[in-house]
Amino acid sequence: MTDRLSTAFAALADPTRRAILARLALGEASVTELAEPFEMSLPAISKHLKVLEKAGMIAQSREKQWRPRRLEPGPLKExxxxxxxxxRFWEASFDRLETYLQDLQSKGGTS
Amino acid sequence: MTDRLSTAFAALADPTRRAILARLALGEASVTELAEPFEMSLPAISKHLKVLEKAGMIAQSREKQWRPRRLEPGPLKExxxxxxxxxRFWEASFDRLETYLQDLQSKGGTS
DNA sequence: CCATTATTTAACCAAATGATTAATTAACTG
DNA sequence: CAGTTAATTAATCATTTGGTTAAATAATGG
Known part of the structure:
Protein backbone atom coordinates (compact mmCIF):
# COMPACT_ATOMS: atom_id res chain seq x y z
CA MET A 1 0.00 0.00 0.00
CA THR A 2 2.03 2.97 1.38
CA ASP A 3 0.65 5.69 -0.95
CA ARG A 4 -1.04 8.65 0.71
CA LEU A 5 -4.49 8.16 -0.75
CA SER A 6 -4.59 4.47 0.14
CA THR A 7 -3.52 5.31 3.68
CA ALA A 8 -6.28 7.91 3.87
CA PHE A 9 -9.02 5.59 2.65
CA ALA A 10 -7.76 2.80 4.92
CA ALA A 11 -7.94 5.17 7.88
CA LEU A 12 -11.56 5.94 7.01
CA ALA A 13 -12.48 2.27 6.70
CA ASP A 14 -13.22 1.91 10.39
CA PRO A 15 -16.31 3.23 12.19
CA THR A 16 -14.40 3.98 15.38
CA ARG A 17 -11.93 6.16 13.50
CA ARG A 18 -14.70 7.92 11.59
CA ALA A 19 -16.46 8.61 14.89
CA ILE A 20 -13.23 10.03 16.30
CA LEU A 21 -12.95 12.38 13.33
CA ALA A 22 -16.59 13.38 13.79
CA ARG A 23 -15.85 14.17 17.43
CA LEU A 24 -12.80 16.21 16.49
CA ALA A 25 -14.93 18.16 14.03
CA LEU A 26 -16.51 19.67 17.16
CA GLY A 27 -13.12 20.73 18.48
CA GLU A 28 -9.90 19.50 20.09
CA ALA A 29 -10.17 16.62 22.53
CA SER A 30 -7.90 14.58 24.78
CA VAL A 31 -7.40 10.85 24.31
CA THR A 32 -9.56 10.06 27.33
CA GLU A 33 -12.35 12.24 26.00
CA LEU A 34 -12.09 10.63 22.60
CA ALA A 35 -12.16 7.15 24.14
CA GLU A 36 -15.17 7.83 26.36
CA PRO A 37 -17.97 6.84 23.90
CA PHE A 38 -16.39 3.49 23.06
CA GLU A 39 -16.43 0.15 24.85
CA MET A 40 -12.81 -0.34 24.04
CA SER A 41 -9.52 -0.16 25.94
CA LEU A 42 -7.41 3.00 25.93
CA PRO A 43 -4.58 1.31 24.05
CA ALA A 44 -7.02 0.38 21.29
CA ILE A 45 -7.98 4.04 20.93
CA SER A 46 -4.33 5.01 21.07
CA LYS A 47 -3.72 2.74 18.09
CA HIS A 48 -6.62 4.21 16.15
CA LEU A 49 -5.20 7.65 16.80
CA LYS A 50 -1.85 6.49 15.51
CA VAL A 51 -3.50 5.32 12.29
CA LEU A 52 -5.22 8.69 11.87
CA GLU A 53 -1.99 10.49 12.63
CA LYS A 54 0.00 8.47 10.08
CA ALA A 55 -2.72 9.31 7.58
CA GLY A 56 -2.14 12.98 8.43
CA MET A 57 -5.75 13.46 9.51
CA ILE A 58 -5.04 14.55 13.07
CA ALA A 59 -2.28 16.35 14.91
CA GLN A 60 -1.22 16.53 18.55
CA SER A 61 -0.53 19.42 20.82
CA ARG A 62 0.37 19.63 24.48
CA GLU A 63 -1.74 21.07 27.32
CA LYS A 64 -0.36 20.18 30.79
CA GLN A 65 -0.57 16.38 31.06
CA TRP A 66 -2.97 16.10 28.13
CA ARG A 67 -2.14 15.55 24.49
CA PRO A 68 -5.19 16.91 22.71
CA ARG A 69 -5.79 15.98 19.07
CA ARG A 70 -7.19 18.22 16.40
CA LEU A 71 -8.45 17.62 12.89
CA GLU A 72 -6.08 18.09 9.93
CA PRO A 73 -8.34 18.08 6.88
CA GLY A 74 -5.76 17.76 4.07
CA PRO A 75 -6.10 14.02 3.47
CA LEU A 76 -9.89 14.23 3.73
CA LYS A 77 -9.81 16.77 0.94
CA GLU A 78 -7.60 14.53 -1.19
CA ARG A 88 -21.08 12.32 -13.05
CA PHE A 89 -21.81 8.62 -12.54
CA TRP A 90 -24.02 8.99 -9.53
CA GLU A 91 -25.67 12.04 -11.00
CA ALA A 92 -26.35 10.03 -14.15
CA SER A 93 -27.90 7.27 -12.03
CA PHE A 94 -30.10 9.82 -10.40
CA ASP A 95 -31.14 11.15 -13.77
CA ARG A 96 -32.15 7.66 -14.87
CA LEU A 97 -34.14 7.18 -11.68
CA GLU A 98 -35.80 10.54 -12.18
CA THR A 99 -36.70 9.67 -15.77
CA TYR A 100 -38.08 6.36 -14.60
CA LEU A 101 -40.24 8.00 -11.96
CA GLN A 102 -41.50 10.55 -14.48
CA ASP A 103 -42.37 7.70 -16.82
CA LEU A 104 -44.32 6.00 -14.05
CA GLN A 105 -46.26 9.23 -13.45
CA SER A 106 -47.15 9.89 -17.09
CA LYS A 107 -47.81 6.29 -18.18
CA GLY A 108 -49.06 4.66 -15.01
CA GLY A 109 -52.24 6.68 -14.58
CA THR A 110 -54.32 6.08 -11.46
CA SER A 111 -53.88 2.31 -11.03
CA MET B 1 -16.31 -3.83 10.32
CA THR B 2 -19.25 -4.98 8.14
CA ASP B 3 -21.01 -1.61 7.74
CA ARG B 4 -21.51 -0.34 4.20
CA LEU B 5 -19.41 2.80 4.50
CA SER B 6 -16.46 0.98 6.05
CA THR B 7 -16.63 -1.62 3.29
CA ALA B 8 -16.66 1.16 0.71
CA PHE B 9 -13.65 2.99 2.16
CA ALA B 10 -11.77 -0.31 2.58
CA ALA B 11 -12.42 -1.11 -1.08
CA LEU B 12 -10.94 2.27 -2.04
CA ALA B 13 -7.85 1.74 0.13
CA ASP B 14 -5.98 -0.10 -2.60
CA PRO B 15 -4.38 1.47 -5.69
CA THR B 16 -5.14 -1.54 -7.88
CA ARG B 17 -8.83 -1.34 -7.04
CA ARG B 18 -8.91 2.43 -7.58
CA ALA B 19 -7.25 1.92 -10.96
CA ILE B 20 -9.87 -0.68 -11.84
CA LEU B 21 -12.63 1.78 -10.99
CA ALA B 22 -10.88 4.43 -13.09
CA ARG B 23 -10.78 2.00 -16.01
CA LEU B 24 -14.46 1.17 -15.57
CA ALA B 25 -15.25 4.87 -15.63
CA LEU B 26 -14.33 4.65 -19.34
CA GLY B 27 -16.84 1.84 -19.89
CA GLU B 28 -17.52 -1.85 -19.30
CA ALA B 29 -14.56 -4.21 -19.43
CA SER B 30 -13.88 -7.91 -19.11
CA VAL B 31 -11.70 -9.36 -16.35
CA THR B 32 -8.84 -9.98 -18.77
CA GLU B 33 -9.01 -6.40 -20.02
CA LEU B 34 -9.09 -5.11 -16.46
CA ALA B 35 -6.11 -7.27 -15.52
CA GLU B 36 -3.99 -6.24 -18.50
CA PRO B 37 -2.26 -3.15 -16.98
CA PHE B 38 -1.16 -4.99 -13.84
CA GLU B 39 1.77 -7.27 -13.14
CA MET B 40 -0.43 -9.50 -11.13
CA SER B 41 -2.08 -12.89 -11.61
CA LEU B 42 -5.65 -13.22 -12.84
CA PRO B 43 -6.83 -14.70 -9.53
CA ALA B 44 -5.46 -11.64 -7.73
CA ILE B 45 -7.56 -9.40 -9.98
CA SER B 46 -10.53 -11.69 -9.49
CA LYS B 47 -10.21 -11.15 -5.74
CA HIS B 48 -10.01 -7.39 -6.13
CA LEU B 49 -13.15 -7.53 -8.24
CA LYS B 50 -14.87 -9.52 -5.52
CA VAL B 51 -13.97 -6.84 -2.99
CA LEU B 52 -15.39 -4.13 -5.27
CA GLU B 53 -18.48 -6.22 -5.89
CA LYS B 54 -19.10 -6.80 -2.17
CA ALA B 55 -18.74 -3.06 -1.71
CA GLY B 56 -21.45 -2.64 -4.36
CA MET B 57 -19.16 -0.58 -6.59
CA ILE B 58 -19.27 -2.83 -9.64
CA ALA B 59 -21.76 -5.23 -11.20
CA GLN B 60 -21.44 -8.10 -13.63
CA SER B 61 -23.20 -8.90 -16.84
CA ARG B 62 -22.79 -11.67 -19.38
CA GLU B 63 -21.58 -11.38 -22.99
CA LYS B 64 -20.77 -14.77 -24.54
CA GLN B 65 -17.92 -16.22 -22.48
CA TRP B 66 -17.04 -12.86 -20.93
CA ARG B 67 -18.31 -11.44 -17.67
CA PRO B 68 -17.88 -7.69 -18.17
CA ARG B 69 -17.97 -5.41 -15.13
CA ARG B 70 -19.50 -1.99 -14.96
CA LEU B 71 -19.34 0.81 -12.43
CA GLU B 72 -22.09 1.12 -9.81
CA PRO B 73 -21.59 4.56 -8.29
CA GLY B 74 -23.89 4.32 -5.23
CA PRO B 75 -21.22 3.55 -2.62
CA LEU B 76 -18.85 6.13 -4.14
CA LYS B 77 -21.56 8.70 -3.61
CA GLU B 78 -22.08 7.61 -0.01
CA ARG B 88 -15.61 23.47 5.80
CA PHE B 89 -12.38 22.31 7.46
CA TRP B 90 -10.28 22.17 4.34
CA GLU B 91 -11.81 25.35 3.05
CA ALA B 92 -10.91 26.99 6.36
CA SER B 93 -7.34 25.67 6.04
CA PHE B 94 -7.12 27.15 2.60
CA ASP B 95 -8.31 30.49 3.93
CA ARG B 96 -5.59 30.41 6.58
CA LEU B 97 -2.97 29.54 3.96
CA GLU B 98 -4.21 32.35 1.75
CA THR B 99 -4.03 34.81 4.62
CA TYR B 100 -0.53 33.61 5.42
CA LEU B 101 0.63 34.07 1.84
CA GLN B 102 -0.91 37.55 1.72
CA ASP B 103 0.93 38.39 4.92
CA LEU B 104 4.21 37.23 3.38
CA GLN B 105 3.56 39.48 0.38
CA SER B 106 2.75 42.60 2.35
CA LYS B 107 5.26 42.19 5.18
CA GLY B 108 8.13 40.32 3.56
CA GLY B 109 9.25 43.01 1.14
CA THR B 110 12.02 42.24 -1.30
CA SER B 111 14.38 40.16 0.89
C1' DC C 1 -17.04 -34.02 -28.03
C1' DC C 2 -12.67 -31.66 -27.91
C1' DA C 3 -9.93 -27.68 -27.69
C1' DT C 4 -9.64 -23.04 -26.50
C1' DT C 5 -10.60 -18.94 -24.02
C1' DA C 6 -12.34 -16.69 -19.83
C1' DT C 7 -12.78 -16.74 -15.19
C1' DT C 8 -13.23 -18.64 -10.58
C1' DT C 9 -12.14 -21.68 -6.67
C1' DA C 10 -8.95 -23.97 -3.57
C1' DA C 11 -5.07 -24.25 -0.82
C1' DC C 12 -1.56 -21.93 0.94
C1' DC C 13 1.42 -18.13 2.90
C1' DA C 14 3.34 -13.71 4.80
C1' DA C 15 2.16 -9.42 6.48
C1' DA C 16 -1.12 -6.19 8.38
C1' DT C 17 -5.07 -5.13 11.43
C1' DG C 18 -7.69 -4.61 15.56
C1' DA C 19 -8.15 -6.04 19.87
C1' DT C 20 -6.49 -7.45 24.70
C1' DT C 21 -3.77 -7.11 29.34
C1' DA C 22 0.33 -5.72 31.77
C1' DA C 23 3.97 -2.63 32.20
C1' DT C 24 6.00 1.84 31.41
C1' DT C 25 6.53 6.80 30.80
C1' DA C 26 5.14 11.69 31.54
C1' DA C 27 3.36 15.49 33.98
C1' DC C 28 0.94 17.65 37.44
C1' DT C 29 -0.37 18.17 42.56
C1' DG C 30 -0.14 18.10 47.33
C1' DC D 1 9.06 13.02 46.70
C1' DA D 2 4.80 10.19 46.65
C1' DG D 3 0.51 9.68 44.54
C1' DT D 4 -2.57 10.33 40.81
C1' DT D 5 -4.00 11.07 36.17
C1' DA D 6 -2.98 10.71 31.16
C1' DA D 7 -1.29 8.21 27.61
C1' DT D 8 1.88 5.05 25.30
C1' DT D 9 4.57 0.81 24.60
C1' DA D 10 5.19 -4.15 24.71
C1' DA D 11 3.80 -8.67 24.15
C1' DT D 12 0.40 -11.54 22.51
C1' DC D 13 -3.43 -13.32 19.68
C1' DA D 14 -7.09 -14.19 16.11
C1' DT D 15 -8.65 -12.55 11.85
C1' DT D 16 -8.28 -10.33 7.50
C1' DT D 17 -5.78 -9.03 3.42
C1' DG D 18 -3.28 -9.46 -0.78
C1' DG D 19 -0.72 -12.24 -3.16
C1' DT D 20 0.81 -16.96 -5.22
C1' DT D 21 0.23 -21.55 -8.08
C1' DA D 22 -2.59 -25.38 -9.41
C1' DA D 23 -6.99 -27.13 -10.37
C1' DA D 24 -11.75 -26.60 -11.70
C1' DT D 25 -15.70 -24.61 -14.11
C1' DA D 26 -18.18 -22.14 -18.01
C1' DA D 27 -19.12 -21.03 -22.57
C1' DT D 28 -18.01 -20.91 -27.33
C1' DG D 29 -16.56 -22.86 -31.75
C1' DG D 30 -14.96 -26.26 -34.84
Missing part, protein backbone atom coordinates in the same frame (compact mmCIF):
# COMPACT_ATOMS: atom_id res chain seq x y z
CA UNK A 79 -10.00 11.64 -0.72
CA UNK A 80 -12.96 13.88 -1.55
CA UNK A 81 -11.16 15.16 -4.65
CA UNK A 82 -10.56 11.63 -5.87
CA UNK A 83 -14.21 10.72 -5.42
CA UNK A 84 -15.29 13.90 -7.15
CA UNK A 85 -14.15 12.42 -10.48
CA UNK A 86 -16.99 9.93 -10.25
CA UNK A 87 -19.71 12.45 -9.51
CA UNK B 79 -18.35 7.95 0.64
CA UNK B 80 -18.29 11.37 -1.03
CA UNK B 81 -21.32 12.45 1.02
CA UNK B 82 -19.58 11.45 4.24
CA UNK B 83 -16.47 13.42 3.33
CA UNK B 84 -18.57 16.41 2.31
CA UNK B 85 -19.29 17.07 6.01
CA UNK B 86 -15.66 18.01 6.47
CA UNK B 87 -15.46 20.41 3.55
Missing amino acids: AADWLEHYR | AADWLEHYR
Whole structure:
Protein backbone atom coordinates (compact mmCIF):
# COMPACT_ATOMS: atom_id res chain seq x y z
CA MET A 1 0.00 0.00 0.00
CA THR A 2 2.03 2.97 1.38
CA ASP A 3 0.65 5.69 -0.95
CA ARG A 4 -1.04 8.65 0.71
CA LEU A 5 -4.49 8.16 -0.75
CA SER A 6 -4.59 4.47 0.14
CA THR A 7 -3.52 5.31 3.68
CA ALA A 8 -6.28 7.91 3.87
CA PHE A 9 -9.02 5.59 2.65
CA ALA A 10 -7.76 2.80 4.92
CA ALA A 11 -7.94 5.17 7.88
CA LEU A 12 -11.56 5.94 7.01
CA ALA A 13 -12.48 2.27 6.70
CA ASP A 14 -13.22 1.91 10.39
CA PRO A 15 -16.31 3.23 12.19
CA THR A 16 -14.40 3.98 15.38
CA ARG A 17 -11.93 6.16 13.50
CA ARG A 18 -14.70 7.92 11.59
CA ALA A 19 -16.46 8.61 14.89
CA ILE A 20 -13.23 10.03 16.30
CA LEU A 21 -12.95 12.38 13.33
CA ALA A 22 -16.59 13.38 13.79
CA ARG A 23 -15.85 14.17 17.43
CA LEU A 24 -12.80 16.21 16.49
CA ALA A 25 -14.93 18.16 14.03
CA LEU A 26 -16.51 19.67 17.16
CA GLY A 27 -13.12 20.73 18.48
CA GLU A 28 -9.90 19.50 20.09
CA ALA A 29 -10.17 16.62 22.53
CA SER A 30 -7.90 14.58 24.78
CA VAL A 31 -7.40 10.85 24.31
CA THR A 32 -9.56 10.06 27.33
CA GLU A 33 -12.35 12.24 26.00
CA LEU A 34 -12.09 10.63 22.60
CA ALA A 35 -12.16 7.15 24.14
CA GLU A 36 -15.17 7.83 26.36
CA PRO A 37 -17.97 6.84 23.90
CA PHE A 38 -16.39 3.49 23.06
CA GLU A 39 -16.43 0.15 24.85
CA MET A 40 -12.81 -0.34 24.04
CA SER A 41 -9.52 -0.16 25.94
CA LEU A 42 -7.41 3.00 25.93
CA PRO A 43 -4.58 1.31 24.05
CA ALA A 44 -7.02 0.38 21.29
CA ILE A 45 -7.98 4.04 20.93
CA SER A 46 -4.33 5.01 21.07
CA LYS A 47 -3.72 2.74 18.09
CA HIS A 48 -6.62 4.21 16.15
CA LEU A 49 -5.20 7.65 16.80
CA LYS A 50 -1.85 6.49 15.51
CA VAL A 51 -3.50 5.32 12.29
CA LEU A 52 -5.22 8.69 11.87
CA GLU A 53 -1.99 10.49 12.63
CA LYS A 54 0.00 8.47 10.08
CA ALA A 55 -2.72 9.31 7.58
CA GLY A 56 -2.14 12.98 8.43
CA MET A 57 -5.75 13.46 9.51
CA ILE A 58 -5.04 14.55 13.07
CA ALA A 59 -2.28 16.35 14.91
CA GLN A 60 -1.22 16.53 18.55
CA SER A 61 -0.53 19.42 20.82
CA ARG A 62 0.37 19.63 24.48
CA GLU A 63 -1.74 21.07 27.32
CA LYS A 64 -0.36 20.18 30.79
CA GLN A 65 -0.57 16.38 31.06
CA TRP A 66 -2.97 16.10 28.13
CA ARG A 67 -2.14 15.55 24.49
CA PRO A 68 -5.19 16.91 22.71
CA ARG A 69 -5.79 15.98 19.07
CA ARG A 70 -7.19 18.22 16.40
CA LEU A 71 -8.45 17.62 12.89
CA GLU A 72 -6.08 18.09 9.93
CA PRO A 73 -8.34 18.08 6.88
CA GLY A 74 -5.76 17.76 4.07
CA PRO A 75 -6.10 14.02 3.47
CA LEU A 76 -9.89 14.23 3.73
CA LYS A 77 -9.81 16.77 0.94
CA GLU A 78 -7.60 14.53 -1.19
CA ALA A 79 -10.00 11.64 -0.72
CA ALA A 80 -12.96 13.88 -1.55
CA ASP A 81 -11.16 15.16 -4.65
CA TRP A 82 -10.56 11.63 -5.87
CA LEU A 83 -14.21 10.72 -5.42
CA GLU A 84 -15.29 13.90 -7.15
CA HIS A 85 -14.15 12.42 -10.48
CA TYR A 86 -16.99 9.93 -10.25
CA ARG A 87 -19.71 12.45 -9.51
CA ARG A 88 -21.08 12.32 -13.05
CA PHE A 89 -21.81 8.62 -12.54
CA TRP A 90 -24.02 8.99 -9.53
CA GLU A 91 -25.67 12.04 -11.00
CA ALA A 92 -26.35 10.03 -14.15
CA SER A 93 -27.90 7.27 -12.03
CA PHE A 94 -30.10 9.82 -10.40
CA ASP A 95 -31.14 11.15 -13.77
CA ARG A 96 -32.15 7.66 -14.87
CA LEU A 97 -34.14 7.18 -11.68
CA GLU A 98 -35.80 10.54 -12.18
CA THR A 99 -36.70 9.67 -15.77
CA TYR A 100 -38.08 6.36 -14.60
CA LEU A 101 -40.24 8.00 -11.96
CA GLN A 102 -41.50 10.55 -14.48
CA ASP A 103 -42.37 7.70 -16.82
CA LEU A 104 -44.32 6.00 -14.05
CA GLN A 105 -46.26 9.23 -13.45
CA SER A 106 -47.15 9.89 -17.09
CA LYS A 107 -47.81 6.29 -18.18
CA GLY A 108 -49.06 4.66 -15.01
CA GLY A 109 -52.24 6.68 -14.58
CA THR A 110 -54.32 6.08 -11.46
CA SER A 111 -53.88 2.31 -11.03
CA MET B 1 -16.31 -3.83 10.32
CA THR B 2 -19.25 -4.98 8.14
CA ASP B 3 -21.01 -1.61 7.74
CA ARG B 4 -21.51 -0.34 4.20
CA LEU B 5 -19.41 2.80 4.50
CA SER B 6 -16.46 0.98 6.05
CA THR B 7 -16.63 -1.62 3.29
CA ALA B 8 -16.66 1.16 0.71
CA PHE B 9 -13.65 2.99 2.16
CA ALA B 10 -11.77 -0.31 2.58
CA ALA B 11 -12.42 -1.11 -1.08
CA LEU B 12 -10.94 2.27 -2.04
CA ALA B 13 -7.85 1.74 0.13
CA ASP B 14 -5.98 -0.10 -2.60
CA PRO B 15 -4.38 1.47 -5.69
CA THR B 16 -5.14 -1.54 -7.88
CA ARG B 17 -8.83 -1.34 -7.04
CA ARG B 18 -8.91 2.43 -7.58
CA ALA B 19 -7.25 1.92 -10.96
CA ILE B 20 -9.87 -0.68 -11.84
CA LEU B 21 -12.63 1.78 -10.99
CA ALA B 22 -10.88 4.43 -13.09
CA ARG B 23 -10.78 2.00 -16.01
CA LEU B 24 -14.46 1.17 -15.57
CA ALA B 25 -15.25 4.87 -15.63
CA LEU B 26 -14.33 4.65 -19.34
CA GLY B 27 -16.84 1.84 -19.89
CA GLU B 28 -17.52 -1.85 -19.30
CA ALA B 29 -14.56 -4.21 -19.43
CA SER B 30 -13.88 -7.91 -19.11
CA VAL B 31 -11.70 -9.36 -16.35
CA THR B 32 -8.84 -9.98 -18.77
CA GLU B 33 -9.01 -6.40 -20.02
CA LEU B 34 -9.09 -5.11 -16.46
CA ALA B 35 -6.11 -7.27 -15.52
CA GLU B 36 -3.99 -6.24 -18.50
CA PRO B 37 -2.26 -3.15 -16.98
CA PHE B 38 -1.16 -4.99 -13.84
CA GLU B 39 1.77 -7.27 -13.14
CA MET B 40 -0.43 -9.50 -11.13
CA SER B 41 -2.08 -12.89 -11.61
CA LEU B 42 -5.65 -13.22 -12.84
CA PRO B 43 -6.83 -14.70 -9.53
CA ALA B 44 -5.46 -11.64 -7.73
CA ILE B 45 -7.56 -9.40 -9.98
CA SER B 46 -10.53 -11.69 -9.49
CA LYS B 47 -10.21 -11.15 -5.74
CA HIS B 48 -10.01 -7.39 -6.13
CA LEU B 49 -13.15 -7.53 -8.24
CA LYS B 50 -14.87 -9.52 -5.52
CA VAL B 51 -13.97 -6.84 -2.99
CA LEU B 52 -15.39 -4.13 -5.27
CA GLU B 53 -18.48 -6.22 -5.89
CA LYS B 54 -19.10 -6.80 -2.17
CA ALA B 55 -18.74 -3.06 -1.71
CA GLY B 56 -21.45 -2.64 -4.36
CA MET B 57 -19.16 -0.58 -6.59
CA ILE B 58 -19.27 -2.83 -9.64
CA ALA B 59 -21.76 -5.23 -11.20
CA GLN B 60 -21.44 -8.10 -13.63
CA SER B 61 -23.20 -8.90 -16.84
CA ARG B 62 -22.79 -11.67 -19.38
CA GLU B 63 -21.58 -11.38 -22.99
CA LYS B 64 -20.77 -14.77 -24.54
CA GLN B 65 -17.92 -16.22 -22.48
CA TRP B 66 -17.04 -12.86 -20.93
CA ARG B 67 -18.31 -11.44 -17.67
CA PRO B 68 -17.88 -7.69 -18.17
CA ARG B 69 -17.97 -5.41 -15.13
CA ARG B 70 -19.50 -1.99 -14.96
CA LEU B 71 -19.34 0.81 -12.43
CA GLU B 72 -22.09 1.12 -9.81
CA PRO B 73 -21.59 4.56 -8.29
CA GLY B 74 -23.89 4.32 -5.23
CA PRO B 75 -21.22 3.55 -2.62
CA LEU B 76 -18.85 6.13 -4.14
CA LYS B 77 -21.56 8.70 -3.61
CA GLU B 78 -22.08 7.61 -0.01
CA ALA B 79 -18.35 7.95 0.64
CA ALA B 80 -18.29 11.37 -1.03
CA ASP B 81 -21.32 12.45 1.02
CA TRP B 82 -19.58 11.45 4.24
CA LEU B 83 -16.47 13.42 3.33
CA GLU B 84 -18.57 16.41 2.31
CA HIS B 85 -19.29 17.07 6.01
CA TYR B 86 -15.66 18.01 6.47
CA ARG B 87 -15.46 20.41 3.55
CA ARG B 88 -15.61 23.47 5.80
CA PHE B 89 -12.38 22.31 7.46
CA TRP B 90 -10.28 22.17 4.34
CA GLU B 91 -11.81 25.35 3.05
CA ALA B 92 -10.91 26.99 6.36
CA SER B 93 -7.34 25.67 6.04
CA PHE B 94 -7.12 27.15 2.60
CA ASP B 95 -8.31 30.49 3.93
CA ARG B 96 -5.59 30.41 6.58
CA LEU B 97 -2.97 29.54 3.96
CA GLU B 98 -4.21 32.35 1.75
CA THR B 99 -4.03 34.81 4.62
CA TYR B 100 -0.53 33.61 5.42
CA LEU B 101 0.63 34.07 1.84
CA GLN B 102 -0.91 37.55 1.72
CA ASP B 103 0.93 38.39 4.92
CA LEU B 104 4.21 37.23 3.38
CA GLN B 105 3.56 39.48 0.38
CA SER B 106 2.75 42.60 2.35
CA LYS B 107 5.26 42.19 5.18
CA GLY B 108 8.13 40.32 3.56
CA GLY B 109 9.25 43.01 1.14
CA THR B 110 12.02 42.24 -1.30
CA SER B 111 14.38 40.16 0.89
C1' DC C 1 -17.04 -34.02 -28.03
C1' DC C 2 -12.67 -31.66 -27.91
C1' DA C 3 -9.93 -27.68 -27.69
C1' DT C 4 -9.64 -23.04 -26.50
C1' DT C 5 -10.60 -18.94 -24.02
C1' DA C 6 -12.34 -16.69 -19.83
C1' DT C 7 -12.78 -16.74 -15.19
C1' DT C 8 -13.23 -18.64 -10.58
C1' DT C 9 -12.14 -21.68 -6.67
C1' DA C 10 -8.95 -23.97 -3.57
C1' DA C 11 -5.07 -24.25 -0.82
C1' DC C 12 -1.56 -21.93 0.94
C1' DC C 13 1.42 -18.13 2.90
C1' DA C 14 3.34 -13.71 4.80
C1' DA C 15 2.16 -9.42 6.48
C1' DA C 16 -1.12 -6.19 8.38
C1' DT C 17 -5.07 -5.13 11.43
C1' DG C 18 -7.69 -4.61 15.56
C1' DA C 19 -8.15 -6.04 19.87
C1' DT C 20 -6.49 -7.45 24.70
C1' DT C 21 -3.77 -7.11 29.34
C1' DA C 22 0.33 -5.72 31.77
C1' DA C 23 3.97 -2.63 32.20
C1' DT C 24 6.00 1.84 31.41
C1' DT C 25 6.53 6.80 30.80
C1' DA C 26 5.14 11.69 31.54
C1' DA C 27 3.36 15.49 33.98
C1' DC C 28 0.94 17.65 37.44
C1' DT C 29 -0.37 18.17 42.56
C1' DG C 30 -0.14 18.10 47.33
C1' DC D 1 9.06 13.02 46.70
C1' DA D 2 4.80 10.19 46.65
C1' DG D 3 0.51 9.68 44.54
C1' DT D 4 -2.57 10.33 40.81
C1' DT D 5 -4.00 11.07 36.17
C1' DA D 6 -2.98 10.71 31.16
C1' DA D 7 -1.29 8.21 27.61
C1' DT D 8 1.88 5.05 25.30
C1' DT D 9 4.57 0.81 24.60
C1' DA D 10 5.19 -4.15 24.71
C1' DA D 11 3.80 -8.67 24.15
C1' DT D 12 0.40 -11.54 22.51
C1' DC D 13 -3.43 -13.32 19.68
C1' DA D 14 -7.09 -14.19 16.11
C1' DT D 15 -8.65 -12.55 11.85
C1' DT D 16 -8.28 -10.33 7.50
C1' DT D 17 -5.78 -9.03 3.42
C1' DG D 18 -3.28 -9.46 -0.78
C1' DG D 19 -0.72 -12.24 -3.16
C1' DT D 20 0.81 -16.96 -5.22
C1' DT D 21 0.23 -21.55 -8.08
C1' DA D 22 -2.59 -25.38 -9.41
C1' DA D 23 -6.99 -27.13 -10.37
C1' DA D 24 -11.75 -26.60 -11.70
C1' DT D 25 -15.70 -24.61 -14.11
C1' DA D 26 -18.18 -22.14 -18.01
C1' DA D 27 -19.12 -21.03 -22.57
C1' DT D 28 -18.01 -20.91 -27.33
C1' DG D 29 -16.56 -22.86 -31.75
C1' DG D 30 -14.96 -26.26 -34.84
